[in-house]
Amino acid sequence: MNRLEGALARELSALDDAGTRKGAETVVTRVLPASGERGPRVLLEGEGDRAFLRMNSNGYLGLSLDPDVIAAEEKAAQTFGAGPQAVRFISGTFTPHVSLERRLASFHDREAGMIFSSAYATVMGVIAPLTTPETAIISDALNHNCIINATRLAQPREKIVYPHLSMDELRAALERAAATCRRALVVTDGVFSMRGDHAPLDEIAALVAAYDERFAENAVIVVDDSHGVGAFGASGRGTEEVAGARADLLIATLGKAFGVNGGYAVGSGTLVDYLRETAPFYVYSNPIT
Template sequence: MAVPMKFLSEELDAMKQAGLYGTIRTLESPQGAWVHIDGKKYLNLCSNNYLGLCNDPRLVAKVKEYADRYGVGPGAVRTIAGTMSPHIELEKKLAAFKGAEAAIVVQSGFCANLTVIPTLAGGADDLIFSDSLNHASIIDACRLSKAKVIRYEHSDMADLKKKLEENSDGKGKKLLITDGVFSMDGDVAKLPEIVELCEKHGVIVAVDDAHGEGVLGRGGRGIVDHFSLHGRVDVEIGTMSKAFGVMGGMAAGSAVLVDYLRQKARPNLFSSALTIPDVAANLASVEILQESETLVKKLWSNGDFLKKELGALGFDTAHSETPITPVIIGEASDAKAFSAKLFERGVFATAIVFPTVPRGTARIRAMVSAAHSEDDLRFAVEQFAAVGREMGVIS
């Protein structure tokens, strides 16, 4: 008799054999520079808590205040009965922070791409130009669209120019989507060149700034602010699950764009609104970023320090232009072994392997935070050095 679910165990076994099976650890403490796992304390170098806001008392206080006033759950989608005044308050503050006319808040950064991409380019005659290293959420959002997807080589402006020219006579809408910061290597999209090319060819420009929010630009306002491209990028897509330290996604742009997304985007029409505690915590994060650049500057200082020290030891840290610090190991099994040895030494830094990154480029992606002290990072460097020498990654 056939066993229809047998493939599950077979594929899991194959992943284990190939060194691609991931160990998922459980945190027993708040997210922070140090965390507790299995009753022990570890230096945390693998979260996206860029500014250390996940456990900030100002966010916690705002959550308590708003939960007491508004409750917890929205109880409905935004278009029926789920839009509450805190949602509007957050959207107005995000728009002001981003320097846009309007913004819409959705459930996650993943949902933000599902909100924008199929909604703006959903027809069979439409074209989507997508960077070859775009995030999985962008890829999936493109797949859900009926549009033809044209991939251009990563940050290769000559290839993008060629493909725009080859498709200049397309009948439908044209949309270009790119990550702002590419999270696996830490490099930044060539947004000024992209905008210039797209303006010549009548292409809508959307940038997913998930790893740029709270990191790039004045006080963390993002990649559009970083390159002074206000008014020339049609859609800024973002997440509040990284530098903001909370959860939720957003899209910012013109008032007519946001009105269109409210009426047409499926995550807004068919999935319940963001919870009140999430909204409240995000409000606190925006207020903190508007008040001071201290946390953003500390993040960059920490990132520069770690890259410099690991590079001096001989580690391959690729070509990161942001605080993201990839340490390229090579084979998945070696990266997993490296991560396990770091864990034994008190450093929580997970291995990133295929399919998240191409085969042969498995790595430890060290994610610094403004919450880390210099002593924390020196401890990390010492442990990387010890494991690197033990495994022959560095001499």
């Protein structure tokens, strides 16, 4: 593998030269829980007993250290074991999986929900099955990396990227797609992780509704609101709540505001039933524990 490793080493050097290499990962050796008025701290490898504030996590509500959450996780492990040991359709569906999916669907006022190993896997898992050779994927320019890679995997007939939050360009994209495609997926982040702004979902919904009849198999909205759900909106229901509009398929994570692991999608019963049969990241992966 000397020639391959030589090529990879040159690519790593290019990352160094560009200043974009992530380098060695910071290793947390212990988490010190909150005590009195002092919030939680972490100890880091190589830093001895020096405690640090962790200001760069996505645990917006601090639930990963909540005693009730920890106790529930311990109880589930004692009851069901440390892992499911199978994919869902064989023997890996346990009562907590079904209960969680129902509660997530109810939380978002949807007919059904399904959980994945992560939100990244959710996006990768659902976009491709919804894409046919006559589908257009229309995507905001600042969408998360998972949406970019899901679009590549899906290989739509048309891939149209519109400038960030530009509704005029989204309208033009829908017009273009309607001329050649039977189906359109308008895909956007809810809250954009690198900027903190959010999609004008009410305006997007109005545009998509205006063009829906131009597509034989509808124009639908897919929103990844992993940074919004749990921390954005009066009741934590994210961009939908703030904008007063809904996605046809809503994706979010359990790994940020909710403090644990996993991703999920909620939508109509038919849509979720279809994805249970066709989403490879769901069908062929063990569920969360």
